[in-house]
Amino acid sequence: MDKKFNTIDWRKSVIILSGGFDPIHKGHMRMFREASNLGHQVIVGLNSDDWLTRKKGKPFMKFYERKEILEGIKYISNVVKFDDSDDTARSLIHQVRSTYNGGMFNHDWEGNNPTGRKDYEIYFANGGDRGKGNTPEMxxxxxxxxxxxxxxxxxxIQSSSWLINGGKDE
Known part of the structure; x- marks a missing residue:
């Protein structure tokens, strides 16, 4: 399911990104910029404050603050809330796929596509800290x-935790 960047049809592609972005830093900006160069729409699934509490103990910035900042970034088409109660972005992927590829009209509940219709190519993009061994959404x-x-x-190149804790920088 891996894809080379030069084979993406920019006009009909949706790039999904997800994260806490708490706080946003230059590594995130580079990811948003590259995603916008690859796809027609960049959809950012923003993790909840509850997710950040489970991951880091508490959020540095509240959901609505992070969402407002992300919505102001020109590389991002849409910022969406999703159910991250299982600590993954699986529900986000379902949500975006349903929105951009006809949802229940083209797919049954098992995810099969009997019509064969595919309005958009959908990509789930991961930054530099993710790989095949630590991506449960695969x-x-x-x-x-x-x-x-x-x-x-x-x-x-940078981590939100590094920034908050005054640690490693580039």
Whole structure:
């Protein structure tokens, strides 16, 4: 399901990104910029404050603050809330696929597409800290015919936690 960047049809592609973006940093900006160069629409699934609490103990910035900042970034087409209660972006992938590829009119509840209709190519993009060994959404992408993209924006150059804790920088 991996895809080479030069084979993406920009006019009919949707790039999905997800994260807490708490706080947003230059690595995120590079990821957003590269995603916008690859796809017609860049959809950012923004993780909840509850997800950040489970991951880091508490959010540095509240959901509505992070959402407002992301909505002001020119590389992003839409920022969406999604159900991250299972600590994955699986529901986001389902949500975007349903929105852009006809939803229930073209797919049954098992994810099969009996009509063969595919309005958009959908990609789930991952930044520099994700790989095949730590991306639980791979099974969902495979089942729903969503292509995985890796290392969007380059390697991990900064971390929100590093910024908050005054740690490592470039």
């Amino acid at each position: 099974d969902t992408c495979r089942k729903l015919d969503v292509t995985m993209l890796w290392n969007i924006g380059g390697g991990k």
